Amino acid sequence: MKKNYTFLSILLLLLVVSSQISVKSEEIQSETKLTIYTYDSLLDDPGYDFIGAFANHSGILKEEINLVLLSDANQIVTQMALEKDSPVADVAIGIDNVLIHSAKRDNLLTPYISPELANISSDLIDNLDSEKFVLPYDFGIIALYYDMNRINSTTNPEITNITLEEIIEFDLDKKLIVEDPTLSSPGLGFLLWTIAIYGDPTINFNGTLGLDWRDWWKTTKDDLRIAPSWTAAFGEWYEGEENRPIMVSYGTSPAYSACQYNDTSQGAFLSHENGTQNGWLQIEGIGLVNNAPHEDLAKNFIDWFLSKELQDNIAENNWMYPANDYAEISTRFNESSINPDDVNILNSLISSETIGTNLEMWKGDWETIISSDLNISGYSSIFFIFASIGAIAYIQKKIKRN
Numbered sequence: 200m201k202k203n204y205t206f207l208s209i210l211l212l213l214l215v216v217s218s219q220i221s222v223k224s225e226e227i228q229s230e231t232k233l234t235i236y237t238y239d240s241l242l243d244d245p246g247y248d249f250i251g252a253f254a255n256h257s258g259i260l261k262e263e264i265n266l267v268l269l270s271d272a273n274q275i276v277t278q279m280a281l282e283k284d285s286p287v288a289d290v291a292i293g294i295d296n297v298l299i300h301s302a303k304r305d306n307l308l309t310p311y312i313s314p315e316l317a318n319i320s321s322d323l324i325d326n327l328d329s330e331k332f333v334l335p336y337d338f339g340i341i342a343l344y345y346d347m348n349r350i351n352s353t354t355n356p357e358i359t360n361i362t363l364e365e366i367i368e369f370d371l372d373k374k375l376i377v378e379d380p381t382l383s384s385p386g387l388g389f390l391l392w393t394i395a396i397y398g399d400p401t402i403n404f405n406g407t408l409g410l411d412w413r414d415w416w417k418t419t420k421d422d423l424r425i426a427p428s429w430t431a432a433f434g435e436w437y438e439g440e441e442n443r444p445i446m447v448s449y450g451t452s453p454a455y456s457a458c459q460y461n462d463t464s465q466g467a468f469l470s471h472e473n474g475t476q477n478g479w480l481q482i483e484g485i486g487l488v489n490n491a492p493h494e495d496l497a498k499n500f501i502d503w504f505l506s507k508e509l510q511d512n513i514a515e516n517n518w519m520y521p522a523n524d525y526a527e528i529s530t531r532f533n534e535s536s537i538n539p540d541d542v543n544i545l546n547s548l549i550s551s552e553t554i555g556t557n558l559e560m561w562k563g564d565w566e567t568i569i570s571s572d573l574n575i576s577g578y579s580s581i582f583f584i585f586a587s588i589g590a591i592a593y594i595q596k597k598i599k600r601n
Contacts, residue, residue: 232263233496236275236488237292239268240430240517245459247512249504256503257496271428272298272384272483279307279488288488289497292336292504296327296482296546297387300555308332308486311498315505319522326482326546333484336504337519340478340537341388342467343375344448349439350374351466363396363415363470372419376432376446381562383428384481389447390565391554392479395545396472402557406548407472416568425569450478450537451518457535458515467537475543483519 235250242249254261269275272293279291283305294302302308310331316324319335327335345351345358352359357369366372378386393415398406406412424443426432436446448467456462469478485504491497503509510526513519520539521528 230263231265232259233290233493233500234265234267234288235290235292235500236267236269236278236288238272238275239270241268241292242512242516244455244516244518247516249509249512252509253500253503256508257499259496270430271382273382276301276305276307280305283307283489286488286490286492289491289493290485290500291333291488292483292485293384294333294484294486295384295388296480296484297391297554297558298384299328299333299484300551300558302486303328303330303332304555307489309489309491311487311501313498313502313505315502315523318507318524319505320524323482323522326480327484329551333486334501334505335482335522336485336510337513337517337521338480338482338539339519340450340469340539340542341385341392341481342448342450342452342469342478342537343445344436344452344465344467345446346436346439346444347464347466349442349444358468360471361468362472363393366470367415367418370422371445372422374443374445375419375422376424376426376436376443378426378429378432378447380565383426385429385447385449387562388479388481390561391549392470392477392545394561395479395548396470396477399557399561402553404549404553407477407545413564413568416565420569420571449481449519450539450542451514451520451532451535454514454532454535455518458529458531463535469537469542476541477545478537478539478542480539480542480544480546482522 250264250266251261254264267278267288269278272295275291275293276298279286279288279302282288291302291308294308311334312331313334316334323335323338324331327333350358355369355371357365358371361369361371366375377389380387380390394406394412396407397410397412397415398404398408400411424435424441426435429448432446433448435441436443450467450469453463453465453467456465469476471477485501487494487497487501505523507523507525510521510523513521513526514528514532520536
């Protein structure tokens with residue numbers, strides 16, 4: 200009996216050790232090898248599993264990639280700034296040609312020259328960031344997106360050739376939803392659109408018209424609906440309860456319903472000052488985080504994200520133009536979108552240095568103009584700020600647990 204007890208004891212010990220080895224093995228296998236920060240709508244409709252695809256490409260497990268989704272590109276920069284002294288993320292996806300100034304000012308990224316840049320227009324690269332702290336993966340024109348069932352060229356013929364000033368004259372500001380430029384990247388693009396058109400006398404910038412952008416916002420502030428995010432704006436636009444059939448979005452937005460549902464009842468328009476079609480170009484970029492914990496794999500991911508394999512999925516999952524010149528774009532997508540090649544790009548009027556120097560002042564002036572009788576969609580700005588702080592705290596706890 201004693202021998203049997205010894206045998207059973209040894210067997211039990213082996214089982215325990217085996218179990219511990221198995222658990223340890225699972226812990227090693229699930230260890231994070233790459234952390235990616237991006238916005239929550241990236242490639243999500245109808246959906247492309249880019250994390251799974253990269254896992255197959257690289258040979259690592261999908262569970263070894265930590266994807267952290269935030270509400271907007273602004274939140275990506277904010278989270279990275281909080282972690283600046285001890286970075287968690289390896290890659291940041293979604294920092295555009297405006298937010299890059301904040302990211303560079305805070306030293307959040309490090310330059311990287313990907314071999315895939317050979318397949319991307321040099322103009323696109325330079326207009327995003329010539330120093331290559333971020334590299335372009337998609338682009339599109341900020342535009343006024345509208346529902347033709349509620350407003351169209353028959354009910355409002357002026358929309359086919361309208362100026363920003365005529366938006367006021369025809370009372371279309373009362374039908375318009377814009378995003379808060381201090382919280383939303385398309386909202387910020389629209390603010391810069393108005394600055395490029397009207398100019399800013401306080402810095403001796405004439406823009407197109409040689410006026411003051413602040414006057415447009417002062418005139419419209421009581422009639423506009425201001426939403427804290429693109430998602431909130433779209434929700435109100437889609438519900439249609441308050442007859443606001445126009446919202447700030449992208450020139451590619453009508454392609455979604457056209458490609459997915461064969462529905463061509465949505466459109467987009469720009470402003471037409473001085474006889475040209477004018478618009479602000481948003482270029483979204485992917486960047487290598489400064490002092491990234493897993494730099495080599497992060498570079499591998501960036502190369503893959505800019506390659507044709509991933510870029511073929513941009514147009515009809517992220518609903519923007521892909522940056523890679525060889526990526527596939529359907530005829531329906533092209534026919535339903537405003538092609539930046541057909542637009543007078545306003546970005547050329549405001550230098551990168553001018554934006555970097557004046558961006559915070561412009562956002563502050565906008566807040567001052569809007570702050571009285573603020574017409575925010577969904578919830579107050581104070582609530583949104585506290586909600587954002589809570590979201591950041593939650594993400595920090597989640598990262599620590601992982």
